[in-house]
Amino acid sequence: MIGFLKAKTHWFLFAAAAFTAFFHCLVLGQAYFADDLLHQYAHFRTFVKMQALQGHFPLWNPYFLGGQPCFADPNLMMAYPLLYPTLLFPIPYGLGVFYFLHFVLAAVGMHGWLKSLRLPENACRLFGLAYALSGFFWWELIHPPILAALAWFPVFMWALEKLSRDLSPARAFPAGLVAAILFTCGNFQMTSWFYYSGFFYFLGRLFLPKPAGEGPSNPAGAKQWALVLLFGLWGALPLIFQMVPTFEFSQLSNRTEESLGYDNFNSQFSMQPASLYQFFFPDIGVPQGTDIERCLQPSSVDNAFVGVFGYLGIWVPFLIPLAFRRKDKAFHYLLAGLALFAVLTAFGKYFPLHRILCAVLPTIKLSRAPFRFVALYVVCAVLLAAFGYQALERALEEKGRAGWLPLVGLVYGGVLLLFSFLNPDQSWREMIALLAGGAGIALWAYTESWKKLGRWIFQAALILPLFLSGWAGYGWGPASNYDVQTHFAPFDYLQEHSKACRYYFEEGMSYPVEKQGRNMYWVFPMDYPMDFGLRTSNGYNPIVLKSVSDLNKMPLPTFMKLMAVRGLLFSQDHGESKDFIRKNFGNLFLYELPDPPPYVNAPSQVNVVSGDTEQLAAMAGPSFDPANQAVLSEALPASVTSQLDGKKAQLQYDLTRDEPDHQVFNVKLDKNSLAVFSEVVYPGWKALLDGKPTSLFTADHVYRAVFVPAGDHQVEFNYQPSWAKPFLAGFLLWLLSALAFGGYLWMRKEPVETVQG
Numbered sequence: 001m002i003g004f005l006k007a008k009t010h011w012f013l014f015a016a017a018a019f020t021a022f023f024h025c026l027v028l029g030q031a032y033f034a035d036d037l038l039h040q041y042a043h044f045r046t047f048v049k050m051q052a053l054q055g056h057f058p059l060w061n062p063y064f065l066g067g068q069p070c071f072a073d074p075n076l077m078m079a080y081p082l083l084y085p086t087l088l089f090p091i092p093y094g095l096g097v098f099y100f101l102h103f104v105l106a107a108v109g110m111h112g113w114l115k116s117l118r119l120p121e122n123a124c125r126l127f128g129l130a131y132a133l134s135g136f137f138w139w140e141l142i143h144p145p146i147l148a149a150l151a152w153f154p155v156f157m158w159a160l161e162k163l164s165r166d167l168s169p170a171r172a173f174p175a176g177l178v179a180a181i182l183f184t185c186g187n188f189q190m191t192s193w194f195y196y197s198g199f200f201y202f203l204g205r206l207f208l209p210k211p212a213g214e215g216p217s218n219p220a221g222a223k224q225w226a227l228v229l230l231f232g233l234w235g236a237l238p239l240i241f242q243m244v245p246t247f248e249f250s251q252l253s254n255r256t257e258e259s260l261g262y263d264n265f266n267s268q269f270s271m272q273p274a275s276l277y278q279f280f281f282p283d284i285g286v287p288q289g290t291d292i293e294r295c296l297q298p299s300s301v302d303n304a305f306v307g308v309f310g311y312l313g314i315w316v317p318f319l320i321p322l323a324f325r326r327k328d329k330a331f332h333y334l335l336a337g338l339a340l341f342a343v344l345t346a347f348g349k350y351f352p353l354h355r356i357l358c359a360v361l362p363t364i365k366l367s368r369a370p371f372r373f374v375a376l377y378v379v380c381a382v383l384l385a386a387f388g389y390q391a392l393e394r395a396l397e398e399k400g401r402a403g404w405l406p407l408v409g410l411v412y413g414g415v416l417l418l419f420s421f422l423n424p425d426q427s428w429r430e431m432i433a434l435l436a437g438g439a440g441i442a443l444w445a446y447t448e449s450w451k452k453l454g455r456w457i458f459q460a461a462l463i464l465p466l467f468l469s470g471w472a473g474y475g476w477g478p479a480s481n482y483d484v485q486t487h488f489a490p491f492d493y494l495q496e497h498s499k500a501c502r503y504y505f506e507e508g509m510s511y512p513v514e515k516q517g518r519n520m521y522w523v524f525p526m527d528y529p530m531d532f533g534l535r536t537s538n539g540y541n542p543i544v545l546k547s548v549s550d551l552n553k554m555p556l557p558t559f560m561k562l563m564a565v566r567g568l569l570f571s572q573d574h575g576e577s578k579d580f581i582r583k584n585f586g587n588l589f590l591y592e593l594p595d596p597p598p599y600v601n602a603p604s605q606v607n608v609v610s611g612d613t614e615q616l617a618a619m620a621g622p623s624f625d626p627a628n629q630a631v632l633s634e635a636l637p638a639s640v641t642s643q644l645d646g647k648k649a650q651l652q653y654d655l656t657r658d659e660p661d662h663q664v665f666n667v668k669l670d671k672n673s674l675a676v677f678s679e680v681v682y683p684g685w686k687a688l689l690d691g692k693p694t695s696l697f698t699a700d701h702v703y704r705a706v707f708v709p710a711g712d713h714q715v716e717f718n719y720q721p722s723w724a725k726p727f728l729a730g731f732l733l734w735l736l737s738a739l740a741f742g743g744y745l746w747m748r749k750e751p752v753e754t755v756q757g
Contacts, residue, residue: 010111010125011104017129018103021467024476025096032095033481033513033522034474035142035297039540042091042482043527044076049087050531051660058660059684060719063530064539066502066548066563066702067680070660072245073543074186077145079242081181092479098144102151107132109154110379114386116161117331123393126459127386133466135282135311136378138473139296145186150375152182153194157379160198164205167224169231170745176235177738183239188246189367190375196361197338197376204334237734241727248683248721254544255366262365263349266358268301270348271371275307280317280416282308282469283426293474306371310343312381313466314430315437315458318412319388320381322405325395332387335380342376393455396444406445413438429468437461477514484528487512489585490569494534500599500655501566502535502678509571510587524571533658537563547702548680550612554620561626562619562700564599564678567592600665602651602673602708603630603699606644610634615701630676630699637695640674640707649673649710661719668712675708675715676700684721690714 024030033042047070051058057078061070070076077083082101086094111128115121131137131154140146159175179198183191250256260266277284283292285305295305323332344353348370358365395405413434420427420434436457443454485491488511494503509524526540537559551562559565568580568591576582580591605628609615615631618624624631628648635641650670657664667675674697681704687696689706690713699705706715 010121010128011108013125014104014107014111014128014132015100017107017132018100021103021133021470022096022099025093026100029093029479030476031092031479031482032141032474032476033092034293037095037142038482038513038522039525040075040527041142041144042095043525043531044070045083045087045091045094046531048076048078048083049091052084052087056659056661059721059724060661060682061530062535062660062663062679063533064527064536065541065544066537066551067535068541068545068548069245069249069682072249073541074188074242074246075145075541075543077148077184077186079184079238080145080148080186081184082148090479092482095144099141099147102147103132103137106137106151106154109151109156109158110382113154113158113161114383116158116165117383119386119390120393123386123390126389126462127382129463130312130316130385130466131378131382133463133470134378134382135466135469136309136375138470139309141474143187146190146372148185149182149187149190149194152178152185153190153375153379156182156194156198157201160202161205163228163232164202167228169227172228172230172232173235173738173741176232176237178235179232180236180239184242188363189369189372192361192363193373193376197342197379200338201334205331208330208334209328234734235738238731241731244723244727245721249543249545250366252545252547252682254546254549257546262355262358265368266365267349267354267368267370269303269306269369269371270350270354271306271309271343271346271374272302272304273347273350275304276310276343278305278307279310279312280314281420281427281430282311283429283472284420284423286423286426288425291475292472301368303371309371310346310374310377310381311469312378312385313462314416314433315462316381316385318409319385319392322388322391323384325391326387332384335384339377339380339384342373342380346371346374346377396441396455397451406441409441410438413441429465429472432468433461433465436464475515477516481513481522484511484525484531488528488588490583490588490590491532493583493585493590494529495532497566498534499658500653501564501596502537503529504537504560504563504565504568505529505539506568506570507538509569537565545680545682545702547612550616550701553616558619558624558626560593561597562678562703564597565593566596598627598651598653599655599678600651600653600667601627601630601676602649602669603628603676604646604648604673605629606632606636606641606674608632608635612701619700626676626700630674630705631701632697632699632705633701634697636674636697636707640695643672643707643709644674645671647671651675663717665715666712667708667715669708669710671710673708673710674699674705676703676705677715677717679704679717682719684719684724686718686720688714688716688718691716 019026047061059069059071061068071078086098089097107128110131111124114124114127137147137150140150156178159178163171163175179195182194185191286292286295292305292308326332344351345357348354354370392405395403417431417434420431424431440454440458440461443450444458447454505524505526507526510521511524513520513522526538529536551559554562570589570591571587573589577591581594583590583592603626607618607629609618609631610633615633618631652668654666655663656666663679665677676699680702681696681698685696685704687694687704687706689708694706697705704717708715
């Protein structure tokens with residue numbers, strides 16, 4: 001036991017560093033809230049948590065954007081295992097725990113990868129920390145799916161490194177498993193990029209020359225490769241459970257719109273070549289009177305500051321070339337090539353490589369923000385810097401080997417120190433690191449009694465600016481910033497009047513927050529209403545059902561009728577209106593219709609219009625009223641049309657059960673009619689009439705319609721996608737098999753033997 005703890009001391013080091021990095025979140029009751037954290041991810045987490053507390057695992061979210069899938073939406077991270085431990089805490093504190101866990105995971109993963117490359121423990125610890133403290137990690141705090149993928153990436157590469165050395169089923173299974181977990185993180189731009197990176201890394205490790213003892217002793221045969229592939233696929237099988245519903249969702253989402261081309265989508269947020277200086281000085285170009293947080297969140301997509309994501313501290317670029325002092329340079333050229341490839345891809349529209357990749361590689365063209373591809377540079381730079389540090393350490397520790405290295409280091413530090421004076425207010429962290437690093441190199445190289453102290457000072461110069469730069473990134477405030485209910489005056493009124501209707505929230509409404517002791521106004525979190533089951537006709541999410549987004553093209557009166565919008569909430573007073581009842585809630589103003597549109601309609605006219613464009617045109621016409629007309633893409637069955645007389649039915653309805661995946665309406669009609677519900681139709685929704693299955697039709701481009709005979713009836717909707725039960729059963733079987741395989745390997749307690757072909 002003692003030996004095990006000694007072998008895992010780096011875990012305690014990384015946990016202590018993570019606790020220090022997020023001390024303000026874990027101890028002082030503070031929380032990050034910038035950008036998508038407060039706007040989106042906090043409310044996704046609240047929704048999942050509240051449903052879980054009710055013993056329900058939701059597959060559908062009816063509360064924002066008119067309704068859309070939630071498990072299939074990767075942004076909710078519902079298939080990601082490490083989401084759920086963090087939901088045990090209040091949402092703001094849970095985010096702090098999420099950061100802590102993924103900091104440790106990132107550092108441990110990088111440490112393990114470096115250790116597998118036979119680097120000394122000191123270098124493994126140092127650069128495990130450097131990776132976890134990188135600019136990419138700090139500035140993706142606001143995107144938990146990306147942060148999770150970044151943390152798992154070195155674990156994935158570590159597993160591939162082990163597999164390249166030992167082509168056995170026992171190595172293939174964990175590599176596949178980590179690939180599956182990486183997929184469930186929820187950001188498929190990063191996942192696909194990491195998969196491609198891992199593939200080329202694995203090929204390079206297999207076929208490039210390696211020192212003796214670092215690869216299989218015999219060439220792999222067909223049987224061996226077959227077993228490796230089989231066990232790798234077995235380990236990766238859980239990604240299917242997320243991939244299938246997500247693929248279905250993506251095919252019906254706005255990501256398939258023909259208008260999304262390279263120039264107006266894929267190239268947005270390209271890293272400008274001129275921003276490469278931010279790999280050294282992330283803040284030096286920040287204008288006076290502002291900070292990096294505001295520079296990273298401008299209204300323009302042509303951002304000049306995303307080079308900060310490649311920041312690894314001021315001394316890492318000095319160490320990278322030193323890696324090539326080793327004799328076995330093939331591996332380092334592989335890393336350097338991958339790093340260069342990543343940077344050129346991150347340039348996006350400023351260099352042709354990204355455009356080519358979008359054209360030829362599946363999945364790459366589904367996302368924008370090419371600057372994020374710099375993550376591969378970060379990983380490769382950390383590895384090269386670790387090898388470079390090893391070379392520096394050997395040179396400075398052994399007499400007569402230092403040569404010109406210390407002088408080069410001092411010149412490097414001196415030149416960058418002069419450059420930092422261009423904007424000392426924003427580069428003081430790097431100035432401290434340069435002075436400390438230079439002093440450390442001098443003591444390390446030119447003294448004997450102060451050698452150890454010099455090495456420690458240089459190590460501190462590597463790590464300290466990463467802490468300081470990270471803390472200076474996004475601002476934080478008290479956890480109460482997430483208590484939207486307290487800061488949202490209309491909440492009680494809207495909750496009381498929210499049954500079977502929706503509200504529209506104006507984008508850009510102000511929201512009061514406290515940021516590091518200063519009171520200020522933020523943008524109102526549009527997804528907040530879902531926390532308490534309030535339906536809205538809008539919201540914020542980068543992936544939206546295309547059919548629902550099409551409704552935004554409708555004239556406002558028609559849109560409000562289709563969405564059953566009861567009222568409009570604004571931050572500005574638009575005065576009295578003859579068409580609306582105006583209510584004042586402090587700095588917010590609610591305009592409600594005196595006669596709100598019904599949530600269920602019984603139209604007397606049914607028009608069949610083929611083609612989405614033609615349907616939308618028919619619905620946008622001045623004569624269209626969903627209370628009297630329904631637009632269908634296909635004709636109703638003769639068994640239904642024969643029971644319709646074309647006359648208006650009198651309708652009464654009541655929503656008696658309202659859950660994410662299940663709604664029940666009591667409907668009363670004085671004659672047979674088609675009933676159209678203001679609920680989005682989607683593959684997997686089933687309809688029951690008085691407890692018996694009935695046909696579900698699509699009306700008005702996106703809504704559910706059911707034929708209801710005259711009289712009192714119960715109409716029930718259940719979201720039961722065809723993949724749900726088979727996937728649950730399949731996952732349980734996979735889990736049992738994985739545990740059995742793990743137990744088998746544990747019981748063997750012997751080195752894994754390579755299967756020979």
